[in-house]
Amino acid sequence: MAATAPPSSTTISTPLRVGFAGTPEFSAQALQAILTAGFTVPLVLTQPDRPSGRGLKLTPSAVKQFALEHEIAVVQPRSLRLDGKYPDEARSAAAALALAQLDVLVVAAYGLILPNWVLTTPRYGCLNIHASLLPRWRGAAPIQRAIEAGDTQTGVTIMQMDEGLDTGAMLLVEPLAITDTETATTLHDKLAEQGARLIVAALQALPLGTLIAQPQPVEGATYASKLDKAEAALDFTQSAAQLARRIRAFNPAPGATLKLLEIDEPVKVWNAVALTATGKQAAPGTVIGASPEGLDIATAQGVLRLTELQRAGGKRQSAAAFIQGWAGASKI
Secondary structure (H helix, E strand, O other), X not given: OOOOOOOOOOOOOOOOEEEEEEOOHHHHHHHHHHHHOOOEOOEEEOOOOEEEOOOOEEEOOHHHHHHHHOOOEEEOOOOOOOOOOOHHHHHHHHHHHHHXXXXXXXXXXXXXXXXXXXXXXXXXXXXXXXXXXXXXXXEOOHHHHHHHOOOXXXXXXXXXXXXXXXXXXXXXEEEEEOOOOOOXXXXXXXHHHHHHHHHHHHHHHHHHOOOOOEOOOOOOOOEEOOOOHHHOEOOOOOEHHHHHHHHHHOOOOOOEEEEEOOEEXXXXXXXXXXXXXXXXXXXXXXXXXXXXXXXXXXXXXXXXXXXXXXXXXXXXXXXXXXXXXXXXXXXX
């Protein structure tokens, strides 16, 4: 396994010039830590502004907002491929990177593939903050897929990037336990803090030559595919344990949904627990009980107790409040 994090230092004799490429809040926390540690950040790459909210107003990413607040130059190409669909934007980004004279580019949940010309432009190449213990969960959604799969451990890998998909050599690795009640939200926040701390440690060690790059193991590679809205609908032919993990993994997005009697639109499920079935098992998907503790639904194995739900256009509610407003509860 790669080396653990070296002791951090509060002072830097010759601050590295650190570029940053990232988009969501996970990335913004790392950027903040890099600045706080005293590194010079002359340039940020982030995704173009996206429509957001009911009015679909163009909204800058969390990284862009932070960069502008700290007067850091921002570039937002739709692609970095010089021979791709947006060559002018890629060439503009290349000029900005050359002008920035970077020692290293830190990448965290950026969302664009980096071609070789980007990987080789900074003096020390590109370092990636990846939210898993590589090679477990390479790809777009390592946090959610780890919870969904029932993993008991995840962590952060600081990786020297190459042209493969999360295949580069590991520089720092630190594990983190996944609790039985972990949601994608809570695990995201823990890993964001961990990643921010580890990237600072890596950057402080980088010019000292104390980081030991180790190739990823050949065995154990898995792919964390991007979350799809089509996965949101709960399939009660799965076990209660599987469904409870999926609900936690998809909290807050894309969310887990189901349909109930007399409620035509999908109901979003925020929290649930798996129970051991007792007595004769009903057909999967059958509502077998409603109480202040939750709404109980039979699955292929065990009972899924829904404890927090939300109707379309409504607010998140406890199961007790939801049941009071659901006419179908009286028919159980």
